[in-house]
Amino acid sequence: MSQDPAIRIRDLTKTFGGERRLFGRRSHAVEALRAVSLDLRRGETLAVVGESGSGKSTLARILVGLETPGGGAVEIAGEDAARLRRKGPRAFGKTVQYVFQDPVASLNPRKTIGEILSAPLRLLCGYDRARRETRLRELMQAVDMPEATLSRYPHELSGGQAQRMAIARALAAEADILVLDEPVSALDVSVQAQVLLLLQRLKRELNLSYLFISHDLAVVEAIADRVAVMHFGEVVELEETRTLFATPVHPYTEGLLASAPRLKRA
Amino acid sequence: MSEIASSSSAAGGGARPPRRLSAFALLMNSRLAAAGLILLVLLCLLMLAAPILPLPDPDATAPADRLLRPLSEGHLLGTDQLGRDLLSRLVWGARVSVAVGLAATLVAAVIGSAIGLVSGYAGGRADNLMMRGIDMLMAFPYILLALAIVAALGPGLMNALYAIAIVNIPFFARNVRGVTLALAHREFVDAARLSGKGHVSILLSEVLPNVAPVIVITMSTTAGWMILETAGLSFLGLGAQPPQADLGSMLGEGRAQLFTAPHVAIVPGVMIFVIVISLNLLGDGLRDALDPRLRSGALSRPGPVTAIARQGPVPENSQPEAALSVERLETGFSAGAGRYQPAVRGVSLHLHAGECLGLIGESGSGKSVTALSVMGLVASPPGLIRGGAIYLGRREVLSMPQTQLIACRGARVAYIFQDPLTTLHPTYTIGRQVMEAVAAHQPLGRQELKARAIALLRQVKIPDAERRAEHYPHQLSGGQRQRVGIAMALANDPDIMIADEPTTALDVTVQAEILNLLRQLQKERQMALLFITHDFGVVADICDRVAVMKDGEIVETGRTRELLARPRHPYTRRLIACVPEIGEGENFLPRVARLMAREAREISA
Numbered sequence: 070m071s072q073d074p075a076i077r078i079r080d081l082t083k084t085f086g087g088e089r090r091l092f093g094r095r096s097h098a099v100e101a102l103r104a105v106s107l108d109l110r111r112g113e114t115l116a117v118v119g120e121s122g123s124g125k126s127t128l129a130r131i132l133v134g135l136e137t138p139g140g141g142a143v144e145i146a147g148e149d150a151a152r153l154r155r156k157g158p159r160a161f162g163k164t165v166q167y168v169f170q171d172p173v174a175s176l177n178p179r180k181t182i183g184e185i186l187s188a189p190l191r192l193l194c195g196y197d198r199a200r201r202e203t204r205l206r207e208l209m210q211a212v213d214m215p216e217a218t219l220s221r222y223p224h225e226l227s228g229g230q231a232q233r234m235a236i237a238r239a240l241a242a243e244a245d246i247l248v249l250d251e252p253v254s255a256l257d258v259s260v261q262a263q264v265l266l267l268l269q270r271l272k273r274e275l276n277l278s279y280l281f282i283s284h285d286l287a288v289v290e291a292i293a294d295r296v297a298v299m300h301f302g303e304v305v306e307l308e309e310t311r312t313l314f315a316t317p318v319h320p321y322t323e324g325l326l327a328s329a330p331r332l333k334r335a
Numbered sequence: 336m337s338e339i340a341s342s343s344s345a346a347g348g349g350a351r352p353p354r355r356l357s358a359f360a361l362l363m364n365s366r367l368a369a370a371g372l373i374l375l376v377l378l379c380l381l382m383l384a385a386p387i388l389p390l391p392d393p394d395a396t397a398p399a400d401r402l403l404r405p406l407s408e409g410h411l412l413g414t415d416q417l418g419r420d421l422l423s424r425l426v427w428g429a430r431v432s433v434a435v436g437l438a439a440t441l442v443a444a445v446i447g448s449a450i451g452l453v454s455g456y457a458g459g460r461a462d463n464l465m466m467r468g469i470d471m472l473m474a475f476p477y478i479l480l481a482l483a484i485v486a487a488l489g490p491g492l493m494n495a496l497y498a499i500a501i502v503n504i505p506f507f508a509r510n511v512r513g514v515t516l517a518l519a520h521r522e523f524v525d526a527a528r529l530s531g532k533g534h535v536s537i538l539l540s541e542v543l544p545n546v547a548p549v550i551v552i553t554m555s556t557t558a559g560w561m562i563l564e565t566a567g568l569s570f571l572g573l574g575a576q577p578p579q580a581d582l583g584s585m586l587g588e589g590r591a592q593l594f595t596a597p598h599v600a601i602v603p604g605v606m607i608f609v610i611v612i613s614l615n616l617l618g619d620g621l622r623d624a625l626d627p628r629l630r631s632g633a634l635s636r637p638g639p640v641t642a643i644a645r646q647g648p649v650p651e652n653s654q655p656e657a658a659l660s661v662e663r664l665e666t667g668f669s670a671g672a673g674r675y676q677p678a679v680r681g682v683s684l685h686l687h688a689g690e691c692l693g694l695i696g697e698s699g700s701g702k703s704v705t706a707l708s709v710m711g712l713v714a715s716p717p718g719l720i721r722g723g724a725i726y727l728g729r730r731e732v733l734s735m736p737q738t739q740l741i742a743c744r745g746a747r748v749a750y751i752f753q754d755p756l757t758t759l760h761p762t763y764t765i766g767r768q769v770m771e772a773v774a775a776h777q778p779l780g781r782q783e784l785k786a787r788a789i790a791l792l793r794q795v796k797i798p799d800a801e802r803r804a805e806h807y808p809h810q811l812s813g814g815q816r817q818r819v820g821i822a823m824a825l826a827n828d829p830d831i832m833i834a835d836e837p838t839t840a841l842d843v844t845v846q847a848e849i850l851n852l853l854r855q856l857q858k859e860r861q862m863a864l865l866f867i868t869h870d871f872g873v874v875a876d877i878c879d880r881v882a883v884m885k886d887g888e889i890v891e892t893g894r895t896r897e898l899l900a901r902p903r904h905p906y907t908r909r910l911i912a913c914v915p916e917i918g919e920g921e922n923f924l925p926r927v928a929r930l931m932a933r934e935a936r937e938i939s940a
Contacts, residue, residue: 120842192531291923328847330872
């Protein structure tokens with residue numbers, strides 16, 4: 070079990086559209102993923118970078134069970150994802166969790182933070198009331214937020230605070246694999262730095278594995294162990310972070326690195 | 336600091352209740368809605384008290400006293416053709432009508448909302464099937480459908496209730512489905528699914544609370560209508576059966592005496608009017624109170640120019656040679672009842688021809704409001720310019736007559752916004768939109784306009800401009816759309832261009848291209864460019880000088896290179912320190928951690 074990678078993806082494909090319509094014509098098909106193969110090792114941060122339309126969000130949604138794969142094989146924590154899906158959303162949620170890009174949109178505006186965080190504790194972990202209260206307090210401590218936040222509504226929080234809550238919800242399920250979809254791109258730089266620090270500390274303390282999706286190369290270089298570059302639904306390069314940034318091989322990776330804005334021009 | 340400070344203030348904020356206006360207070364703010372509510376409460380009290388009021392039996396006939404005028408002795412509102420007391424019949428009849436109308440509303444709301452929720456959430460085939468059924472219901476004229484239902488079930492109040500409820504189901508189903516459809520694909524619904532919730536639980540605990548205001552609004556706006564329909568069916572003799580009183584049947588009976596004793600028909604008619612108008616007033620007020628978009632005043636039409644109420648003298652232009660001078664600008668938002676929320680506090684900026692000035696700050700720092708104030712584009716209400724001056728060369732913008740200020744927009748000062756998909760009109764071709772931008776200031780013929788538009792599209796390097804001009808915004812990529820936005824800004828050779836986060840929504844490779852284009856156009860035309868952004872990397876790339884904004888004030892201004900290398904203000908220093916740089920790699924987080932730890936020590940010290 071411990072030798073199994075956290076996530077193993079082999080030849081994953083996904084096509085949107087292309088169904089036959091009522092009067093025979095096929096609708097326009099978009100290949101979001103074409104034969105993607107990746108391994109997320111235990112305890113590592115694997116970054117997936119790419120521009121809009123490269124298929125990185127589709128990949129993330131398949132990994133957490135929000136989309137079904139078109140073809141290929143996905144194993145999560147050594148178990149076949151199709152079998153996990155048949156076991157129902159609860160089995161999936163216990164193994165892998167997702168942090169959304171827009172923290173405010175991912176929190177129900179009409180529920181308090183406490184109610185939102187209780188759902189995974191009750192449904193996925195099956196904790197009773199007393200145990201839930203303890204866990205809620207622990208979670209607030211883990212993401213550096215005061216307990217009073219539990220009684221607040223999402224719109225009363227700043228972007229950074231809301232993202233901490235979204236991370237707390239992912240932690241609540243006690244899954245040790247997290248798929249983070251652009252978790253800091255909606256945040257101001259100083260808040261972004263704090264959330265990155267938080268993510269790094271949580272990973273160390275709780276022994277998590279991260280699949281970190283981002284378009285910001287500087288952020289990726291700061292936090293990732295390895296980087297996969299996606300382009301039009303394919304992984305064009307997969308390398309240790311240091312190697313990839315020092316000697317990019319694929320021309321697309323080179324282009325990305327060249328066009329990233331920098332503070333100090335050489 | 337901001338995050339730590341705000342989270343600690345959140346901790347202390349438990350004592351300070353967040354200022355939220357309750358829906359009831361909002362409702363009472365509207366005089367008409369309050370009047371409707373009071374009227375309705377009085378009517379309801381009257382109807383509920385019917386059994387204990389000293390009223391004669393509404394069904395007791397007295398042929399001797401038939402058709403007495405109002406204010407006769409013992410009969411305040413007179414009697415009908417059978418000598419029954421009209422006041423008593425009115426109170427008892429209104430009771431029946433309102434009860435049936437409200438019950439029908441409730442039934443229609445429950446069934447219609449359930450259909451709408453399931454249909455919107457399930458989508459696909461189930462949605463299609465249910466909505467086509469609803470369409471069929473809607474295809475019949477409602478009164479015909481109600482008549483058919485009553486004809487099939489037989490006349491009577493209960494059957495009238497069913498008929499009215501069924502006829503009104505589509506209103507609820509369609510409204511609720513629309514809202515549910517939008518909610519079903521929201522991230523928090525996905526998040527709930529990942530938290531282990533099943534479909535029923537998601538529908539009831541995630542979607543329904545967000546749909547509830549729509550259901551309440553639909554109920555409050557249709558209840559009056561349903562009471563009217565109840566009266567209509569009774570008027571036709573299909574609802575309440577004699578001798579039972581009900582507003583519609585009273586009206587029907589009064590019709591025969593309309594010329595000899597008009598009060599028999601007028602009394603229930605006025606009652607129906609009063610009930611329906613009070614319900615509708617209340618319904619409108621309720622809708623305004625419950626809809627957060629209406630609450631913030633989004634639907635009140637903004638004026639063409641930001642409201643200006645300068646207090647104190649107009650500041651002098653301290654750099655008359657600058658293309659654009661902003662002097663001690665104070666812009667904010669009026670929050671009702673004389674309250675004022677400042678967004679820009681005493682900002683001064685000077686922008687010279689051929690120069691690019693960056694305005695950088697975090698969200699909420701007031702950089703966009705500053706930019707929009709220049710041409711009076713902050714929406715009013717609630718926007719308000721309270722002080723300062725804006726000079727275009729020698730002319731002061733805020734003292735100009737409105738028509739002149741509007742004439743300056745686009746001609747002297749042009750804007751480029753963040754998301755061209757929202758600023759371009761979706762149903763016009765881009766060529767036509769560029770043509771309109773030109774035509775706004777230059778009286779040219781159609782052929783000339785077209786040639787000019789295509790030339791502009793070429794200047795912003797849109798390949799195959801002639802063919803592209805025929806395309807619609809959605810057919811273009813984000814980068815191409817932003818090029819169209821730039822072409823429209825260039826249309827009238829402005830002296831000053833204000834770009835508000837023009838590359839934030841774009842991919843890095845596209846961003847680099849757009850920045851190149853802007854830099855090149857600016858140098859060619861010696862334009863002054865005010866570039867608003869939150870990204871220091873972009874500032875370093877394009878700006879000659881940069882101003883850093885925080886909480887509505889400029890904390891530091893300087894040449895870009897010097898400011899980035901040696902920031903003087905602690906806030907700037909901190910912002911720059913938090914930006915990860917390519918090449919820094921794993922050293923970034925330990926460095927930031929040290930910085931944060933040092934700040935935490937300073938705060939506690």
